[in-house]
Amino acid sequence: MDGWMDGNDTTVIGLIKNNYETAYREEVDGLAEWCLTNNLLLNTEKTMELIVDFKRTANPHSTIYIKETVECVNSFKFMGVHIFKDLTWxxxxxxxxxxxxxxxxxxxxxxxxxxxxxxxxxxxxxxxxxxxxxxxxxxxxxxxxxxxxxxxxx
Missing domain, CATH: 1.10.287 (Helix Hairpins)
Structure with missing residues (x-):
């Protein structure tokens, strides 16, 4: 399962193996902390997460939270390209x-x-x-x- 988070031209891409989300969540939390430390404001209204999971039965995924709940979407536009959770074009x-x-x-x-x-x-x-x-x-x-x-x- 891959998690993609996009907000204000910053992208975090994480690979979640064996349902172990800790490294991915730590990366997201680290980004939020770095922005706070460096007086950068993450626009959480424009922040979204896209989960790509090719398993037959997708495992439940807990919601990302950065000051507020991050919206989980089925697709988003990245550098002019529409990316969909099933990676079809x-x-x-x-x-x-x-x-x-x-x-x-x-x-x-x-x-x-x-x-x-x-x-x-x-x-x-x-x-x-x-x-x-x-x-x-x-x-x-x-x-x-x-x-x-x-x-x-x-």
């Missing part, structure tokens, strides 16, 4: 395609307004190509069988 691929379709609409609008091909190419490279090339390395190799087909159309 289908929803991430769908969001990527949706975002690219929006950019294609803007590209068509620019073309209809007769902008130069240089401007159109710059727009394409900065938006559509940039998004695809940055995310494809994450999504493509781990997608379900149908997801690469959707991505290849772009």
């Amino acid at each position: 289908t929803t991430g691929c769908s969001k990527l395609v949706k975002k690219d379709r929006q950019h294609l609409f803007f590209l068509r609008t620019l073309r209809k307004n007769q902008l130069s091909s240089d401007i159109l190419m710059n727009f394409y490279r900065c938006t559509i190509e940039n998004i695809l090339s940055n995310r494809i390395t994450v999504y493509y190799s781990s997608c379900s069988a149908s997801d690469p087909k959707v991505l290849q159309r772009w």
Whole structure:
């Protein structure tokens, strides 16, 4: 079981083996203590925990507490990538395609307004190509069988 905690651009990743959560909890407590000592404020409203557990029957996991209860979520966005507790990429691929379709609409609008091909190419490279090339390395190799087909159309 892995625990991921994200809050204010700080991420704690811990591996819990044999239901022994002590090291993970100590790491979280250490981070909270370090922030307090160094006059840094953890925004507990934006702090969340994602548990990845591939066991057939997931063991109960006690709640993390940093001044208040930390929300346990099924997914979150980390550096522009949607991470889900089952580590599948289908929803991430769908969001990527949706975002690219929006950019294609803007590209068509620019073309209809007769902008130069240089401007159109710059727009394409900065938006559509940039998004695809940055995310494809994450999504493509781990997608379900149908997801690469959707991505290849772009």
